[in-house]
Each structure stands twice: as C-alpha cells, then as structure tokens.
Amino acid sequence: MPPKNKSPLPPEFELIARYLAPLAAGVPAALGLKDDAAILSLHPDRELVATADALIAGVHFFADDPPDLIARKALRVNLSDLAAKGATPIGYLMCWALPESIDTNFIEAFTEGLRADQAEFGIAMLGGDTTATSGPLTIAITALGEVPRGRAMLRGAARPGDEIYLSGTLGDGALGLSVARGGLPGLSGSERAFLLQRYRVPQPRVQLGMALVGIARAGIDVSDGLAADLQHICETSGVGARLERSRLPLSPAAAAAVQADTGLWETVLAGGDDYELIVTAPPERGAQIKAAARAAKTPIARIGRIEPGAIVAITDEAGTPVSLARGGYRHF
C-alpha cells in the first residue's frame, strides 16, 4: 500500500468521472454511470445470471498486492461463477470501500486492471458505489451474464453415471497462497512465480463454460476446494462421487510440490482458490465435452464419476480413500 496521502484522492464525483466512467464508456446500459442504475435489455431467449462475491484486503488478497491484480482477481472470481453456469458475461456493478491509505496511484493501477480484463472478457462496468471506510479495502462485485433459457449448468443437475470433468490444473491457487506467505522454499524460482501468479490472477473459464451449455449437466467453479465444491454438487444433486487422485491434472509446479511433500495433497484437494470448472455429463457426451474444450482452448480432464449415494470418495494411487482434515476454505 502506498504511503498515506502520497497522492490524495479527488472528490468522489470527480473520481468517478475520471477513473470509473471510462470503464462504462460506449455502453448504453451503464448510462455513463450517471444514473445510479443500469438498464439492460435481454434477448427474449435468454435468462439473466447474477452472482456476487466480495474480496477484502487481508482475507482474499494482501493489501500490498499490485492494485491491477487485486482488481482483476475481484472481477475474475465473479466471472468464474458465471462461467460455471455457462453464462456469457455482460458486465458488473462494483461497490468498493476505500481506506484512507488509498491514493490516486492505486486507483489508476486498479482501474487499469479492470480495463484490461473488461477488454479480455468483453464486459463493461454498469454501476456501483464508491465509499470511504475505516477498515480494509473491500471490493464487492455483482456480475451479470446471460444464458440460453433453461440451459444453465446447475449444481443440482448431476446424475449417477455422469463423468466428472475438471478444467485446467488443480491446486495452483492454494499453493500460490503458500508461496505468497513465504512457503514452498524448495521449489524453483519459476515454479514459485507460476503458482503466485495463479493465486493472484485466476483464469475464469468463461469460454469453456459457454461452450459446455447444452452438453454438460452440472457445473460449479472450484473456489472452496475440489473436495468441498464437489460435495456441493453431490449434496444439491442427491448423489455421490468417486475420484482417483492420480487422475487430477496438476501443473508441473504443483506436481513438484506434492512430490517433495505429499502432505501438500491436502492443499491441492481442499485449499481452494482454483477457479477451475467441475462439470458432469453422461458418458456418451465425452466426445462433445472434449470438442467444446478444444474450441475453448481450455484443457479438460476426466477425473471421476458420479455415483448413487451421498459419499464423495477420493482414492489415492493404491485405491485407499484419502481423508481430508478440512472440507474447504471457511471464513469462520
């Protein structure tokens, strides 16, 4: 965080006009951020998907993380929730509460991060609220998207016999958090940098989610940890699941980490902050799933199967059930 008052903030309205209004430029729905509300038309064949996630300094990121990366993470964790439903992102409303230590350099870098990700994901700022706080920087974003009517991937849609797929690689985010805290000193510098970047800037699987609409049944993004989020699917769908740990796709850096310390499997399986997609689909859709992943240029791996019952069983290489000390990230 920059020193206090290094470059003091302009008055609220000027701050909005200078730094936020450009993020809504050219988007009629946002009404130039001048109207306290956004007004959107949806195509009659589409449904609205709305999701909200807040990030707080000291809880979800470090106050001295690069401001543009804080902004992008705040946006991306919300885009990841849209992706898990198969939604096409439209835009977002951002409420942020600024501590006194925030200066214009921070605001410039932060809004530059928003601008970059808006361009990458084809979205705009639609509204929000800027306030001061005596507490830590707090960013609450509501993201809006749209999905063909009745086709969203829901948590409760998994059926026994479905294959379970996971996008990308698992555990990088939680291991990256360890790196940010000074852990994993045995890894190489480039491995540590890779994991840290994955923690700071998750990759929401927006294209993949959109491509899977009508193909996959259930969908969720891995934010609480693979074990906990798969449990969410199973509880909501009234099913169980069986995974083989050896099938889980790991990055070279994560593989090196668990090879050096098998205790880190706990971090990989239950650490969270992955923002990869778990989806389920009947076996006969396997080829379509793979084609969708290729079209979205996103790796996907089959990691297990939905079963009758209510138990999420993860087995290791020897077929022995893996027990996890914790079910996933909890705030309290």
Added chain:
Amino acid sequence: MPPKNKSPLPPEFELIARYLAPLAAGVPAALGLKDDAAILSLHPDRELVATADALIAGVHFFADDPPDLIARKALRVNLSDLAAKGATPIGYLMCWALPESIDTNFIEAFTEGLRADQAEFGIAMLGGDTTATSGPLTIAITALGEVPRGRAMLRGAARPGDEIYLSGTLGDGALGLSVARGGLPGLSGSERAFLLQRYRVPQPRVQLGMALVGIARAGIDVSDGLAADLQHICETSGVGARLERSRLPLSPAAAAAVQADTGLWETVLAGGDDYELIVTAPPERGAQIKAAARAAKTPIARIGRIEPGAIVAITDEAGTPVSLARGGYRHF
C-alpha cells in the same frame, strides 16, 4: 454492538443455511442460495434495472443502531434507486463483511429486518457473499428490478418547461442524523423520535415510482441532498432549474427545526439521506402526476420548474437566491 463472542457465529455454510436461505425460500431464481448465482427470466417487454449501494458502519449508520434497522436501511436505499427509475423490484444480492464483534443475536435481528422488508416490498434475496472482515460491518447490496422497455425515468430526460415534483417531506433524514448525534435538543421528544426514525428507516417510494412510469420524464432519488441531486438531473439533461424554498414540503418536526434555527435550511436542502423522489414532467401531465401519487398513497408537491440554461436557483421567501456552503454529501 453486542459484546464479542456473546453468541458466536456458526460456520459459514450453516449461517447461510440457517439465516439466509429462508430469505430465498420459494423463489426459483435464487436456487436456494446454493448455486453461487441466481437465474432470472424477464418478460420480453421488460428491461432489467440494476443498482448497487454499500453501507458501512460509522459512515452510513452507527454500529450500535438496531440490527434490523441497519438491514432495512441497506435494502431501502437500493430500493429507492429502483423507485427513481420507475422499476418494479425483483430481488437483491447482498455481500456483507462481518467483524468479529457480530454474534448470532445480531444476525438474527438483521435477517429479521431483511425478512420484514422483503415482505413489504415483495422481493427476495437472490444471492450474495458472506465474509469476515477486520474492519467495520459492511453491507453491499445490488438490487434488481424491471421496467417496461424504454420507459425508465432517467436523469437526462428533463426538458425546459417541465414541472419539478418532490415526494414526501424534505430534510427529515439529515435532521434525524443530527438527532442521532445528540443535536436539536430544542425539539420535542416525539419530533426527535420522528426524525431519528426517518434517518434510520427511509421510505423508498417504490409504488410512486412505478405509478409514474410513462407520466414523468426524469427521475432521481434524493440521497446526496435536494440541491445536489437536482444538479445531477440538470447536468445530465443539460438544463437549469428554479425552486422556491417556501414550496418545499416539510414535516412538522423539520418545520419546527428550521423555525427555531434558520441555519438548518442548509441541512434540509443539502443534507441528503431523504430517499424521496424528484421527478419532472410537462405541465399538462400535472393531473396524471397527482392521480399517480394518490394511487400510490404518497404525498407529492410541485416545487419548481426546469428552465433553459445550467443553473439550479433556489430562492427564499423574499425571492433572494439561497447559497449553499456545500453541494451535498461527499465521502471524501
């Protein structure tokens, strides 16, 4: 705020299941708050209206205010923004960050406040995010509503010759804040109680806003203060305005306050926190405006006129322009 850990919070998922999921019960769009997203269908003839406002302890309310009233205010300031566009409220997503001092008694009372206002305004909780914070209680709400396509009341729609109308009474909220801070000791106990209640529980003019769709042109709610919010309409519409202070509707308590101390006119005109509606409409719509107000059981007063130019002129009883030391509430 209750003493720390008097009645500690349950784990996050249990807190959501016990206190928040009931606020989404029976509303398919909310997916039982189990899906990290809400999925809504809009009528093809309707547009979505989305607005977001955050409230922070120590900034927008006092940490020891009754929890149910904090909740209702957080919801109502957002409903007021929907009302200003003429939108019919649908529901809301709430991100809240809880300091350690919050216990289950607080949560129970807070969610009871949400429940009461959901019933009053016919809305449901659609989603959100519950986190811990080292800072003050922070509540960021995104409210969603719908309005007939192309009929929303916009800030930029005022035209010279339009009459300016104001709902309810002005200044109660800002004077109520003075009462909360121990001010206005000269008022009677019931006057002080009335003003305090108006500050704590604003009345969003939802029915009035809906009734004015297709009748009024421009609309805004008074949150920054009459002078500042009328300025917003004028800047966005490229017009000026002329108001007579004597036409402004005051409650008996506010009238008593300004009679005892004419300096309080500043608070009435620029204090904000009114959450009344300012709307403009051509003179020939006067009868329709009054009929809409009657139908919505909401008082409305004609307070001035939109003029060419760019100046917002407020004149006192002698026709002398009133100058305001500040343009409206600013966070920094």
